[in-house]
Amino acid sequence: MIVVSAASGALGRLVVEQLLIRIPAKDIAVAVRSPESVPGFAARGVQIRRGDYDVPGTLPAAFEGADRLLLISSPELDPIRRTSHHKAAVDAARRVGVGAVVYTSFLDADTKADGVTAAHHVTEQALRDSGLGHTLLRNPFYSEAFLNAGLNTAIAGGELWDGTDGRGINTASRADLAEAAARVLTEDGHLDRAYDFTGARWTYPELAEVLTQVSGKPVRCRQRSEPTAGIQGWLEHQVRSGALERQTGDLGHVLGRASTPLHRAVRELVPGSGS
Incomplete structure (x- = not known):
């Protein structure tokens, strides 16, 4: 059970x-x-x-x-x-x-x-x-904290505002983390181990390029000079400090495949972008 x-x-x-x-x-x-x-x-x-x-x-x-x-x-x-x-x-x-x-x-x-x-x-x-x-x-932090329906606003306006100074972000999707948990629960060989999960590292400039590709509309990455309020501002501060740049191979090892790449995660969020 x-x-x-x-x-x-x-x-x-x-x-x-x-x-x-x-x-x-x-x-x-x-x-x-x-x-x-x-x-x-x-x-x-x-x-x-x-x-x-x-x-x-x-x-x-x-x-x-x-x-x-x-x-x-x-x-x-x-x-x-x-x-x-x-x-x-x-x-x-x-x-x-x-x-x-x-x-x-x-x-x-x-x-x-x-x-x-x-x-x-x-x-x-x-x-x-x-x-x-x-x-x-x-x-790690969920990708959904950064990659969400709000990206459609960036596409509509042609600008993606970046408060991270272009630093790397090592988030992973809930779906990938859930699959990894299910595998650990149902497979042998995981007992008394610790896994440090990270997804593939990405940046806001790369995200702007992906938004341009999947939407067919130019999206420019713009650096924000003033910090964002609330939880988003706190998350951006963590990224700027380099706290989200660590990389390990543990998630891919448990999944038996690469974690969900940035372009696929974005395609699932943008209406009409296809798979």
Whole structure:
């Protein structure tokens, strides 16, 4: 039995879809805060269990009988609450004798214990201390944080504004990361390993060229002099600092193929661009 926690989220749903390709639905269970949020999975024969990170008492029953548990990190952004969620999940997995835990960590969580990686760093240590067999999937930022429907505005206006100083970006799509997780859950040879996942590195000037190619309209990359507000501005600052330029071959190794290239990701976003 494979149990997927937080399965009602975007990544969790994609993982379950990948598992359904590989194993019978009766061998999959999902642990979700609100069981009514995943009626489609129930209709296909997937077991639906209540497992709410905010209600730790629900987690042991949600994880019961799991040969492998995919512990998808809590959506909570506050590192203290997030750490509490993860520690409760690890404790529940240990108490009910889960066979092995696959945890969606974050890139560099093994060496950095602050900011985005704070809760992940602590959770990785909690898994080591638990005695449970486990695999760490250190994911990068999702490509969707940068490559989204907003690119159609750049095409319409002929300008792609760049606040990254042209530095490299090593994101990966949710779809690729979900497939990698499903492979780790269903294949042998991944236990007690840590994978540092990155996609193929790309830049905003390269993105402007791809937008031009797929749309048939010229798109010029323009450097922004003032920082963007909000989360987008924070992400651009991370890129400018070089924090997203690291490259590894781990994602391609697990997938058995290259990660989704920039041009294909963009084609899926631009109406009428074809495949």
